[in-house]
Amino acid sequence: MSDKKVIKVLAKERGEKLGDLFGIFFEDLNHAADGGLYAELVQNRSFEFDPIDRKDYHALTAWEKVERGDAKAEIFVEDTYPLNEKNTNYLTLTVIEPGDGAGIMNLGFNTGIPVRQGERYLFSCYARCDTNSTKPVSITLESTDGRVYSTNEVVINSSEWIKYETILTANETDYSSRLVLTTTEQSKIYFDMISLFPERTFKNRPNGMREDIAKLLADLKPKFMRFPGGCLVHDGSLNPDDRDSMYRWKNTIGDVEKRPARRSNWGYNQTLGLGYFEYFLFCEDIGAKPIPVLPAGYDPHHQRIVPIEELQPWIDDALDLIEFANGDTSTVWGTKRAELGHPEPFGLVYLGIGNEEVGEPFFERYEYFHKAIKEKHPEIKLINSSGPFAEGSEYDRGWKSARENKSDFVDEHYYQSPEWFLANYHRYDVFKKDDPKVFLGEYASWGNTYYNALVEAAFMTGLEKNAHAVGLACYAPMLCNIDYVNWKPDLIWFNNNSVYGTPNYYVQKLFMHHQGDYTLMVETNGLQTIEAASSKPIAGKVMFAGDYSTANYYDIKLRNMDTGEEKSYDHFVLEHGSEFELDNIQWENYQLSLKAKKIDGVRGFKLFFGQSDDKNRLLWEIGGWQNQDAVLCSEVNGRNSCLTQSLFAVETDREYHLELEVTGRHIRTLIDGELINETDDKLPVIEPLYYSASVESLTGDIIVKVVNVQDTPVKVQIELEQIGEEDLSGTIYEMSGYELEEENSFETPGKIVPKQHDITVKANTIDYEFPKQSITIIRFNKKSSI
Missing domain, CATH: 2.60.40.1180 (Golgi alpha-mannosidase II)
Incomplete structure (x- = not known):
């Protein structure tokens, strides 16, 4: 042979037809929009930063007072005579002694405002003064030590808000410059919406995208772009007028100065300058189909829920978005799109409802969205949710909802170790062709090394081969500003002047450029699996951790399920920040039984098992993230994979009977006799x-x-x-x-x-x-x- x-x-x-398999996902975290893809160079341009965005924010964040020579001035933010009702803050500059110039300076993002020699920058602001007399204001780009790179002037000449514009051309390159506005007259001047844009944006769009980042995205040639998130879609108040509201698309279109500032749940301010109209334009510019994601009136993070009888406005938002994207100019929202400068439809095909949803309230509400949208727009392909984990009761609930409602896609998300991706290469082999298709809306292995990219490439060949089940897939997150990191790994990293793609980026690019339209049958010879699946038992230390809670553990028993040998242990109290090693177990099949009671804290109980060291172990956490779930996780070389998840909240001062059963690599957990988690910790084949x-x-x-x-x-x-x-x-x-x-x-x-x-x-x-x-x-x- x-x-x-x-x-x-x-x-x-x-x-199978491969369709729109590989695309990208934009989520505004890591300052992906403001200070990132959105080309605005001024931070806090409308003085709307607030502690609700981040504790250390205030209305003058990123601004400083300028007093030169003997100048004396005062600056403060007020809201008595605003530019508009959506953004009420503006800055008041009172020049007491003009000296050599008094005014304000913006620090930009990262190290400052990047300027390049010979390039032009578009300055604009709204301003007024106390009287109709003329007040000349010098606009300059300067180094941190005061060297001037460009200067021009606007003359404020009205007591009413007027937009003033000028152009600055840099005579040097400096990635840490400042924008400075000064006057040499004794005066009181009011400023709002102070903006500086590079004249050269991607495709030269006004209010457009930073060219280098946008080009890197365009070079991928993605089939689609999902936006604007992510957790920010549903995390927030139910009132669209609240600063911390859920992401409401209608707040993000129209004149930028009339778009309300928004708290991002990632801990910063969103100007919404990059809004839904800009997202649609950008998708068109890079040849990607848009996949907007809308909230369904349910915030699982804080359990804020729109009553069913008040759900219609949320459904109307979805219907209006479809009309905004696809309606002709005889429709209300098609007319609005045309007024914004795009009479042609955007050709919306896909629409996501919800993001990483867990809990019955979402799926109860999804049905109403699905029915209303399909009745009016049967051509729109609807994407349901299956939560943020690859397995478990909430994942199953999402798939049940999708099958019952006949959703077109189910949005799956998971971030796992490279070893998990190798072990689950055949994940979609058993998915049925007549089920809703998978939209793998967020996935990545933990890291931006070549090894991560290699493993992801291997996994992606499995996505292609299972095109009967997987219809869409996109790596996440996409963008990260090096100075504002909320999450990593990320596909693309940038600072205020340069950008690079990770090895993961180049894998995605290869697969997008060379996707093909139909899979082809492949036969092989001599390529049998070279490493059989290991049956190595889950053996090692059993450890308890008190990361976020103090708890009492007692009636602890460990039983060998093969021999019947049983061990008993003394009770102990584990306080915040402490650990306790129970034993080092080398059995293949065993059961741990104990009782536990939370004394105080924000979470519940945390138990490690099969631990060889603190980077290789399994975890059972009860009352985990926000005290909302019970998870089984595997950690390999310090990289975590959530194997399965179920909803569960731990009450204080209540006794729980906990049971952990390990049979080979099969794991079951029970709480008060009820099965909570069940999974296999697969090893790579x-x-x-x-x-x-x-x-x-x-x-x-x-x-x-x-x-x-x-x-x-x-x-x-x-x-x-x-x-x-x-x-x-x-x-x-x-x-x-x-x-x-x-x-x-x-x-x-x-x-x-x-x-x-x-x-x-x-x-x-x-x-x-x-x-x-x-x-x-x-x-x-x-x-x-x-």
Whole structure:
């Protein structure tokens, strides 16, 4: 029997349509919008920052008073005569002694306001003065030590709010400059909406996107973009006029000065300058289908719930959004879109309702949205939710709702260790074709190393091969400002002047550029699994942790389920911030039984088991995040995976009977006799190669993707069948030769990138050695369409 390894691609055996499989997800965290993709350079331009956004914020955050020479001035923020009712704050500058100039300075984001020599910057502000006399105001771009890069002047000449504009051209490059407004006259001047935009934005859009970040996104060629989040969609008050309201799309369109400031649940202010109209424009500019996500009147973070009888305005918001995107100019919202400068429809196809929803209130309300939208717009594909975990009772509740309502997609989210992704490579093999399709709306392995990218590439071949079940997928999060990190890993990192893609970015780019339109059948020979699934038992230390609560543990028993041996332990009290090691268990099958009572604290109980060290262990947490759930997690090399989750809240001073059962790698947990969690902690089964194949209809190109995660090369013969006898040309795109822990950086942004070279294919066959730990895409070119 031959040891030859063969991948045979059957070019006529088309499988599932790949459709809009790979796209991107924009969520405004990590200052992805303000200070990021949104090109505005002034921070807190309308003086609306507030402690409700972040405790250390105030109306003058990012602003400083300027007093030069003998100048004396006062600045403060008031709201008695506002520019508009949506943004009531404005700054009052009282110049007592003009000296060499008195005024205000904006510090920008990051190190300051970035300017480049020869480039033009568009300044604007609204201003008024006490009288109709003229008040000249100097507008300058300066270094931190006062060197002037550009200067111009506006003359305030009215007691009414008027918009003033000018252009500043930088004569030097400085990424830490300041915007300074000063006057040399004794006066009282009022300012609002002070703005500075680079003239050159992406596609030269006014109120547009930062060019370098936007170009990196456009270069991906994504099929879709999901926006604007994320948890910020549903986290907030039910009142759309509240500063901390849920994300309401109607607040984000129209004149930017009339858009209300919003608290982001990520701990900063959202100006909403980047709003729904801009999102739709950006999707159009990069050729991506828009996937907006709307709240359903339920905040699971704080249990704020719209009564069913008051749900209609929320449903109307969804219907109005569809009309805003797709309606002609005879409709109310189609007219509004045209007034904003886009009479043509945006072509909305997909709409998400809810984000990472858990709890019956959401799914009760989803049904109303689904029915109303499908009755009026059956063409819209609706996306339901299955929570933020890959498994568990809330995940199951989401899928039940999707099946019952006949949702088009179910939004799945998970962030896991690389080992979890390898262990769950076949996750979607068993999903049914006639079920709603999966929208893998958020996923990533923990890290931006080459190893993370390698493993994600392997997993993505599984997404392609299971196109019968998976319709859409996007890595998350997408953007991160290096100085404002809420979450990592992230696809793209930036500061105020430069940006780079991670290895993960280049994997996504490869898969988007070479997706294909239909899967192709692949037959293999000699590629049997090389490492059998390990049955290594979950053995090791049993530890209790008191991270957020003080609790009493007693009646503790540990039983060997094979031999019947039983151990008993003394009761103990575990206080905040302390740990307690119960035992080191090397049994294969065992049961831990105990009683526990929370004395105080914001969470419940935390138990580690199977611990070899503090970076490799399993966790059972009861009353976890916000005291809302019970989870089983696996930690491998310090990277966590939530295996399964159920809702559960721990009451203070109530006794709970807790049971943990471990059978091989199967785990069950019970509370007061009720099954709460059940799962398997799967170990990776390493495939000799991870592969998929597709065909591109327009060109007829055959695309073969192969990922080798092993530390040795694998030599394979690739055979293309059913395409005739003509010779083919081809191009290989490959990532290989990198250490697993290597990353890209601002200093070396192109350290890990794909390389390409051309090949000639004789008799429809090539022999190729896939390097160790490599990602390879081979595009076979054929003149005639297949």
